[in-house]
Amino acid sequence: MLNQQTRQQLRTLNLTGMLAALEQQQGQPQTHALSFDERLALLIEHEVLHRENRRLTRLLKAARLRVPACVEDIDYHHRRGLEKPRMAQLASLDWIHQALNLCLTGPTGCGKTWLACALGNQACRRGLSVRYLRLPALFEQLRIAHGDGSYVRLMGQLLKTDLLILDDWGIQKLNTAQRNDLMEVIEDRHGRRSTLIASQLPIEHWHDYLGEATLADAILDRLLHGSHRLNLTGESMRKIQAPVDGS
Numbered sequence: 001m002l003n004q005q006t007r008q009q010l011r012t013l014n015l016t017g018m019l020a021a022l023e024q025q026q027g028q029p030q031t032h033a034l035s036f037d038e039r040l041a042l043l044i045e046h047e048v049l050h051r052e053n054r055r056l057t058r059l060l061k062a063a064r065l066r067v068p069a070c071v072e073d074i075d076y077h078h079r080r081g082l083e084k085p086r087m088a089q090l091a092s093l094d095w096i097h098q099a100l101n102l103c104l105t106g107p108t109g110c111g112k113t114w115l116a117c118a119l120g121n122q123a124c125r126r127g128l129s130v131r132y133l134r135l136p137a138l139f140e141q142l143r144i145a146h147g148d149g150s151y152v153r154l155m156g157q158l159l160k161t162d163l164l165i166l167d168d169w170g171i172q173k174l175n176t177a178q179r180n181d182l183m184e185v186i187e188d189r190h191g192r193r194s195t196l197i198a199s200q201l202p203i204e205h206w207h208d209y210l211g212e213a214t215l216a217d218a219i220l221d222r223l224l225h226g227s228h229r230l231n232l233t234g235e236s237m238r239k240i241q242a243p244v245d246g247s
Helices: 004-012 016-026 029-033 036-063 084-091 112-125 135-148 151-160 176-189 203-210 213-224 237-241
Strands: 102-105 130-134 163-167 194-199 228-231
Touching: 004 016, 016 036, 036 112, 036 130, 084 112, 084 228, 102 112, 112 130, 112 163, 112 194, 130 135, 135 151, 135 163, 135 176, 151 176, 176 194, 176 213, 203 213
Parallel strands: 102 194, 102 228, 130 163, 163 194
Antiparallel strands: none
């Protein structure tokens, strides 16, 4: 039996996964036949798995993904312009490691948000930090940060995030302050971190959406240069998946 001192020492060393595995071994007589090296390997494996699960939980909580989604559940049956080789390439996350961006466009209901969250989930599972924000929510956070003095801290948090997902791009006109804030966010991340844009507005209309020509040129140059682009097509998934009314 483990004595209290050993338990406390394992907790002090933050080896809670190993402690749980050791207590489990104590209750399984069959493990007593294993060699010391075999039992130690099992304890270390359990500790590593415990830490990976704890880290994933922390990353997913911080990401605040809008919907639960994962790349293994992508629906390829409905024609949306999705190809398995292309999605496998994006799911490899090489583009994030290269600090490239992804622009995900398509009509309302085609699954842009779901796919963005699936890629965000994949990034968390690979140990990368993710943050999901609707663009209007980002502007509101930045507006508040300007007022309460937390702007530098917020910008630092955004810069440290490996993948920033900006959803609902292009649904409302921007004012001067919002354009300037957007420029700062994109400029900070350019060449250092990846940004995923999800928008129902085709890319060719983004310049008009941004409004001011000089800032629009600067934002789009940084955002689109070398970026991956995925344009979804087809009928709304919400309509396709809606249950048939039998009345």
